[in-house]
Amino acid sequence: MIRVTADKGAYDIHCKWGALADLAPHMRDAGLSGTAFVVTDSNVGPQFGERTLAALDAHGITAALFTIPAGEASKSLDTVREIYDWLLDHRAERSSAIISLGGGVVGDLTGFVASSYLRGVPFVQCPTSLLSMVDASIGGKVGVDHPRGKNLIGAFYPPRLVVQDTSLLASLPSRSLREGFAEAIKHGLIMDPPMLDILEHDAKRLLSVEPELTTELVARNAALKAKVVSEDEREGGLRMTLNYGHTIGHAIEAVTGYTSVLHGEAISVGMMAAAAIGERIGVTPPAIAERQRRLFELYGLPMTMPGLNTSAVMDATRIDKKVAGKKLRWVLLEDLGRPVIRDDVPDDVVADVLRTLFGG
Ligand SMILES: NC(=O)c1ccc[n+]([C@@H]2O[C@H](COP(=O)([O-])OP(=O)(O)OC[C@H]3O[C@@H](n4cnc5c(N)ncnc54)[C@H](O)[C@@H]3O)[C@@H](O)[C@H]2O)c1
Numbered sequence: 001m002i003r004v005t006a007d008k009g010a011y012d013i014h015c016k017w018g019a020l021a022d023l024a025p026h027m028r029d030a031g032l033s034g035t036a037f038v039v040t041d042s043n044v045g046p047q048f049g050e051r052t053l054a055a056l057d058a059h060g061i062t063a064a065l066f067t068i069p070a071g072e073a074s075k076s077l078d079t080v081r082e083i084y085d086w087l088l089d090h091r092a093e094r095s096s097a098i099i100s101l102g103g104g105v106v107g108d109l110t111g112f113v114a115s116s117y118l119r120g121v122p123f124v125q126c127p128t129s130l131l132s133m134v135d136a137s138i139g140g141k142v143g144v145d146h147p148r149g150k151n152l153i154g155a156f157y158p159p160r161l162v163v164q165d166t167s168l169l170a171s172l173p174s175r176s177l178r179e180g181f182a183e184a185i186k187h188g189l190i191m192d193p194p195m196l197d198i199l200e201h202d203a204k205r206l207l208s209v210e211p212e213l214t215t216e217l218v219a220r221n222a223a224l225k226a227k228v229v230s231e232d233e234r235e236g237g238l239r240m241t242l243n244y245g246h247t248i249g250h251a252i253e254a255v256t257g258y259t260s261v262l263h264g265e266a267i268s269v270g271m272m273a274a275a276a277i278g279e280r281i282g283v284t285p286p287a288i289a290e291r292q293r294r295l296f297e298l299y300g301l302p303m304t305m306p307g308l309n310t311s312a313v314m315d316a317t318r319i320d321k322k323v324a325g326k327k328l329r330w331v332l333l334e335d336l337g338r339p340v341i342r343d344d345v346p347d348d349v350v351a352d353v354l355r356t357l358f359g360g
């Protein structure tokens with residue numbers, strides 16, 4: 001069990017192969033016993049929805065299920081309103097728990113509903129994608145997209161409980177699984193270099209979702225993220241280091257419209273950009289880019305994006321939320337496990353590096 005301490009209260013993360021069967025006992029331990037409202041998506045619901053309701057019912061927790069269409073387009077205020085209507089129709093009360101059963105889209109959306117329905121009801125995260133297990137389900141950032149930009153409407157609203165059933169990863173499409181490893185590789189690079197050895201040595205077994213190894217790796221990553229957000233809930237310097245590769249990564253997502261390139265794919269290119277930028281300004285040793293390159297290759301993650309427009313991506317970095325004042329803050333690596341934040345990277349260095357990654 002992993003514990004996260006947050007301003008609004010501590011919560012536990014249970015990571016286990018088959019953990020969903022224990023959802024109700026975990027809820028009881030967290031002090032949750034009211035009716036449960038489970039939100040899922042059209043890929044996850046048909047496979048795991050009934051099983052989740054049955055696991056709750058077996059312990060006397062009455063539960064209902066709401067299914068949204070899978071995909072980022074559902075992370076919208078329209079869907080929020082539909083879920084509010086459903087909750088009101090079912091007379092959900094302050095003591096009810098709202099449970100997300102899905103990837104980061106369902107987690108962010110459902111968490112936002114939980115943060116605002118009746119001024120906040122207990123929220124339980126059951127992440128089902130690798131990306132949501134190692135990253136999105138931990139840290140309390142919830143929210144939805146606005147037509148003018150991603151994640152513009154949101155809140156800090158920590159869950160009361162996170163239950164990660166790693167057996168669900170066996171049905172995750174390969175591309176989604178691989179993108180999740182981009183965040184795990186990032187964790188290794190910025191704060192757990194020994195984990196990189198495991199990611200290198202056991203790539204094949206991890207990509208085939210071997211139960212024990214996968215569970216260990218997910219738990220290790222969840223613990224890393226939990227430690228960072230416990231020490232720095234609201235993104236000061238420490239939490240900011242989690243943005244390694246994200247300045248360019250977010251810009252690539254914005255320029256490509258948030259659909260064709262997955263988040264993990266955008267940040268693997270972003271990490272290659274950060275390593276090259278760091279090298280160019282004498283911060284990052286050349287061996288780091290090489291280590292990253294090898295890892296991304298093992299997990300089938302992209303390192304270049306031929307055809308992207310350098311100036312469009314540069315413009316998009318400037319409207320990224322993480323700009324403090326006018327200066328862009330870059331997370332660079334001085335060494336493995338030693339991130340630094342720099343706000344003095346010249347634009348022409350960035351442009352040069354991007355041109356090599358985008359091919360002109
Ligand atoms: N809150 C945070 O701190 C945070 C951090 C990172 C990302 N995010 C958000 O997370 C979202 C991306 O998350 P994601 O990659 O999980 O996307 P997602 O929720 O769209 O899931 C990816 C795909 O896999 C499917 N899926 C999920 N679990 C499955 C399973 N076990 N079996 C079969 N299919 C399954 C989903 O239906 C979807 O099609 C973005 O909206 C991003 O903004 C939030």
Ligand SMILES: [Zn+2]
Pocket residue numbers: 135183246263267
């Ligand atoms: Zn990320």
